[in-house]
Amino acid sequence: MREIATELRGLRGALIPILHAVQEELGYVDQLDVPVIADVLNFSVAEVHGVVTFYRDFRREPAGRTTLRICQAEACRSVGAEELAAHAKRRTGVGFGETTYDGKLTVDEVFCLGNCALGPAVQVGEKLHGRVTPARLDALLGEVR
Numbered sequence: 150m151r152e153i154a155t156e157l158r159g160l161r162g163a164l165i166p167i168l169h170a171v172q173e174e175l176g177y178v179d180q181l182d183v184p185v186i187a188d189v190l191n192f193s194v195a196e197v198h199g200v201v202t203f204y205r206d207f208r209r210e211p212a213g214r215t216t217l218r219i220c221q222a223e224a225c226r227s228v229g230a231e232e233l234a235a236h237a238k239r240r241t242g243v244g245f246g247e248t249t250y251d252g253k254l255t256v257d258e259v260f261c262l263g264n265c266a267l268g269p270a271v272q273v274g275e276k277l278h279g280r281v282t283p284a285r286l287d288a289l290l291g292e293v294r
């Protein structure tokens with residue numbers, strides 16, 4: 150992580166690109182890397198920690214093998230995205246930003262998947278799905294390994 154941070158520290162506003170690069174490498178930003186990044190940028194640990202915890206984009210623990218992202222932006226909310234999220238929570242036992250106990254699935258909210266005309270929209274892994282009903286979501290979750 151020191152190598153990544155050192156390589157990118159010359160960028161303007163380097164902290165965010167460094168955190169994205171770290172997350173891309175590891176899948177999350179490990180708490181143990183925060184002091185390393187702070188050292189490279191000559192920031193306080195509290196400053197880096199504050200950014201990691203402020204932005205929801207940064208995960209602080211490894212994600213599940215598959216990520217379910219449920220759009221919660223306006224167009225999808227107007228056609229049932231909130232109810233779909235509540236159904237997902239009942240079905241999986243986890244809320245946004247959480248991972249199932251078996252490490253199979255992480256559930257996240259997202260604000261627009263570019264599929265607004267076909268809401269509610271969800272993404273399972275890399276695949277986008279539109280007009281997702283609770284029953285369809287159950288079927289999609291049944292395919293998750």
Ligand code: FES
Pocket residue numbers: 220221222223224225226260261262263264265266268270
């Ligand atoms: S608002 Fe949900 S995909 Fe755009």
